Amino acid sequence: MTLRIFVPSDAAALSMGANAVATAVQAEIESRGMDAVLVRNGSRGLLWLEPLLEIETPDGRIGYGPVAAADVTTILAAGAAGAHPRKLGRVDAIPYLANQQRLTFERCGITDPLSLDEYSVHGGLKGLRRALDMTPADIVKEVIDSGLRGRGGAGFPTGIKWRTVLQTEAPQKYIVCNADEGDSGTFSDRMLMEGDPFALIEGMAIAGIATGASKGYVYIRSEYPHAFAQFNRAIAVAREKNLLGRGILGSSRDFDLEARLGAGAYICGEETSLLESLEGKRGQIRFKPPLPAISGLFAKPTVVNNAISLATVPVILAKGGGFYRDFGMGRSRGTMPLQLAGNIKRGGLVERAFGLTLREIIEGFGGGTWSGRPVRAVQVGGPLGAYWPTSLFDVPLDYEAFAAKGGMIGHGGIVVFDDTVDLAKQARFAFHFCAIESCGKCTPCRIGARRGAETMDKIMRGERVVQNIELVHDLCETMRDGSLCALGGLTPMPVVSAMEHFPEDFDRGAAHRAAAE
Amino acid sequence: MLKKHSPHFHDDWDPESARGIIEQYKGLEGPLLPILNALQERFGHLGDPAVRLVAEILNLTRAEVHGVVSFYHDYRREPAGRHVIKVCRAEACQSMGCEDLVGRLERALGIHLSETTHDRRVTLEEVYCLGNCALSPSAMVDGELLGRASEEKILAAVGEQA
Ligand SMILES: Cc1cc2nc3c(=O)[nH]c(=O)nc-3n(C[C@H](O)[C@H](O)[C@H](O)COP(=O)(O)O)c2cc1C
Ligand code: SF4
Ligand code: FES
Numbered sequence: 001m002t003l004r005i006f007v008p009s010d011a012a013a014l015s016m017g018a019n020a021v022a023t024a025v026q027a028e029i030e031s032r033g034m035d036a037v038l039v040r041n042g043s044r045g046l047l048w049l050e051p052l053l054e055i056e057t058p059d060g061r062i063g064y065g066p067v068a069a070a071d072v073t074t075i076l077a078a079g080a081a082g083a084h085p086r087k088l089g090r091v092d093a094i095p096y097l098a099n100q101q102r103l104t105f106e107r108c109g110i111t112d113p114l115s116l117d118e119y120s121v122h123g124g125l126k127g128l129r130r131a132l133d134m135t136p137a138d139i140v141k142e143v144i145d146s147g148l149r150g151r152g153g154a155g156f157p158t159g160i161k162w163r164t165v166l167q168t169e170a171p172q173k174y175i176v177c178n179a180d181e182g183d184s185g186t187f188s189d190r191m192l193m194e195g196d197p198f199a200l201i202e203g204m205a206i207a208g209i210a211t212g213a214s215k216g217y218v219y220i221r222s223e224y225p226h227a228f229a230q231f232n233r234a235i236a237v238a239r240e241k242n243l244l245g246r247g248i249l250g251s252s253r254d255f256d257l258e259a260r261l262g263a264g265a266y267i268c269g270e271e272t273s274l275l276e277s278l279e280g281k282r283g284q285i286r287f288k289p290p291l292p293a294i295s296g297l298f299a300k301p302t303v304v305n306n307a308i309s310l311a312t313v314p315v316i317l318a319k320g321g322g323f324y325r326d327f328g329m330g331r332s333r334g335t336m337p338l339q340l341a342g343n344i345k346r347g348g349l350v351e352r353a354f355g356l357t358l359r360e361i362i363e364g365f366g367g368g369t370w371s372g373r374p375v376r377a378v379q380v381g382g383p384l385g386a387y388w389p390t391s392l393f394d395v396p397l398d399y400e401a402f403a404a405k406g407g408m409i410g411h412g413g414i415v416v417f418d419d420t421v422d423l424a425k426q427a428r429f430a431f432h433f434c435a436i437e438s439c440g441k442c443t444p445c446r447i448g449a450r451r452g453a454e455t456m457d458k459i460m461r462g463e464r465v466v467q468n469i470e471l472v473h474d475l476c477e478t479m480r481d482g483s484l485c486a487l488g489g490l491t492p493m494p495v496v497s498a499m500e501h502f503p504e505d506f507d508r509g510a511a512h513r514a515a516a517e
Numbered sequence: 518m519l520k521k522h523s524p525h526f527h528d529d530w531d532p533e534s535a536r537g538i539i540e541q542y543k544g545l546e547g548p549l550l551p552i553l554n555a556l557q558e559r560f561g562h563l564g565d566p567a568v569r570l571v572a573e574i575l576n577l578t579r580a581e582v583h584g585v586v587s588f589y590h591d592y593r594r595e596p597a598g599r600h601v602i603k604v605c606r607a608e609a610c611q612s613m614g615c616e617d618l619v620g621r622l623e624r625a626l627g628i629h630l631s632e633t634t635h636d637r638r639v640t641l642e643e644v645y646c647l648g649n650c651a652l653s654p655s656a657m658v659d660g661e662l663l664g665r666a667s668e669e670k671i672l673a674a675v676g677e678q679a
Contacts, residue, residue: 011648011649011662012648012649012651012652012662012664014661014662015649015652015655015662015663015664016652016664016665047651047652048651048652050652050664181648182645182646183646184607184608184609184610184645184646184650185607185608185609185646185650186646186648186650187648187649187650187651189648190648222554222591223644223646223647223648223657224648225660226662227648258545260547260550260551261550261551261554262550262589263550263553263554263590263591263592264589264590264591264592265588265589265590266645277550278547278550279547280547280548280549280550280585281549281585282584282585282588283588283589284588298546298547339650339651340651341609341650341651341653342608342609342612342613342650342653343612343613343653344651347650347651347652348651370613379608383607383608413609415608415612415650417612418612421612426608426611429608429611433645437645
């Protein structure tokens with residue numbers, strides 16, 4: 001049997017030297033005349049261990065990590081049975097992975113991302129094959145029954161959106177995948193497109209069949225050149241193997257898709273701005289209504305879904321809506337691929353059913369901070385998410401539970417900060433980010449964000465702190481109520497939460513005032 | 518795709534090959550971004566001749582094309598240096614000291630963010646998230662992603678000594 005050796009080609013692994021490791025493995029295979037092949041898999045999501053090298057054995061895959069090119073000779077000389085300082089044992093027994101419930105990321109890191117055969121051996125294409133035998137209405141019903149809510153941020157039920165598109169008559173409809181993934185602390189779209197791209201292609205094909213759309217676009221941010229290249233390779237394979245094109249998988253249904261690169265604009269993650277961008281315009285927000293489901297890309301009915309929402313559809317169709325709905329709590333059904341990021345000891349991707357607490361995630365999976373200092377704050381849900389103190393760490397991961405405490409899950413990014421963080425600086429940054437990414441369409445956002453940053457500067461210099469904090473609150477209220485979209489509308493969330501939970505960081509003037517009195 | 522350590526060379530402006538690129542993508546639905554991306558990839562920036570040619574072939578006004586070029590952070594009106602360093606300044610990287618890293622790079626290169634060294638070797642820029650937030654701070658050098666980025670790692674990637 002030819003031995004299989006895995007070295008990821010995921011961008012995070014590459015960022016830690018995976019290509020040099022792969023080159024060393026290939027050289028070793030050749031110089032030793034080993035009966036072995038190198039497979040460039042996706043990442044398992046145990047990112048602190050990247051580059052994670054794996055050797056396949058009859059007793060499972062044995063991992064080594066983090067591996068440098070210089071370790072390769074000794075690893076391969078010792079063999080999977082031998083000892084090595086970098087050896088981790090069976091990868092699927094590493095608690096970080098063993099304690100996950102992987103549905104969307106079932107194959108990521110396990111298979112060769114560009115092998116459609118391996119994809120189908122590991123459960124792929126079952127959902128699409130089943131969908132091809134169903135009526136569109138039944139497919140939509142299955143997705144509604146699963147309870148799947150959009151993973152891009154807003155948490156809108158995916159099946160309901162599809163139903164609107166299905167019921168809107170038009171000669172041409174579109175499926176648009178939002179892979180703009182601009183939130184700091186998130187990388188699940190990227191990992192999936194690099195590590196299991198056929199899952200997204202299959203999900204989009206199912207969406208097309210369910211709604212009557214024959215064409216799809218995947219809008220990938222330009223900061224992801226590796227994902228864009230990998231996804232295009234996967235599209236080429238899918239076309240060649242008839243997963244895309246005319247009469248997909250031998251059926252009478254056509255579906256094709258195209259990947260498009262963005263050009264650096266956070267706002268283009270917002271669905272209407274994204275559609276403008278796909279049409280070749282400035283990425284300015286559109287007024288809603290009409291909803292994109294009724295009049296979207298080129299004014300045609302359009303499904304816009306996040307990459308993870310779409311990539312979750314195949315497992316729902318393969319195993320049934322009920323199977324998926326059985327995971328989770330309350331109105332948050334299924335699993336959420338969380339991304340543990342920032343100042344964290346074990347950063348990576350954690351897919352679990354909703355209901356886990358932040359403490360279990362950050363302390364249990366994450367192991368505390370990278371710096372070894374105490375955790376002081378966490379920002380969940382990207383740059384528009386709330387800053388929370390450790391006293392809120394027992395809130396369960398659930399859309400409604402988070403909202404009740406003034407936070408949001410968003411796309412599932414969890415950014416951890418140690419006790420050196422200055423929340424006034426973070427609040428200032430929230431305004432600054434909004435200012436540089438504002439599409440400029442409405443005043444509260446365009447002007448308010450600048451005023452907010454200036455006012456935060458004054459607070460940080462200790463100028464008229466009480467009055468300026470008051471001013472920031474007023475400004476936040478104006479932005480919340482008067483902005484056209486959630487960039488301006490939610491920038492108050494990180495600002496106000498920081499002021500509420502970490503008032504001591506804003507009270508710069510205390511010393512000045514005491515001196516003046 | 519650019520190779521690591523290889524300098525970031527771009528072709529000089531050439532209306533004929535530019536026309537070829539535009540014609541190649543013109544038939545797409547919503548062709549403008551694919552065209553601008555391809556032109557910038559080939560010529561390194563989108564100067565006035567590029568804007569004029571795109572407007573002419575797509576039947577748009579120059580103001581429309583310019584409006585799009587100016588909206589997106591990626592598009593350059595001026596050429597960059599031979600190497601481009603993009604340092605992530607978003608929250609996850611902030612939690613791991615990216616601001617300190619930016620300061621060190623500015624001092625080492627003698628330039629501020631968004632500037633190019635006098636010898637036109639290096640352009641230093643900010644970026645907001647590279648999707649490598651579990652291995653912060655992150656940077657991208659000539660299209661190659663670096664995790665746990667340090668001044669030394671980044672300068673080595675552009676062939677400078679720290
Ligand atoms: C400022 C802003 C940025 C957004 N960025 C993204 C993004 O990068 N990816 C994404 O899927 N959704 C993003 N969204 C949400 C989208 O507007 C939209 O709700 C989503 O693509 C719908 O897909 P879903 O229902 O599958 O989540 C953003 C929204 C706003 C207001
Ligand atoms: S809130 Fe900001 S980003 Fe959203 S529409 Fe208004 S100006 Fe544009
Ligand atoms: S925040 Fe820096 S890579 Fe995501």
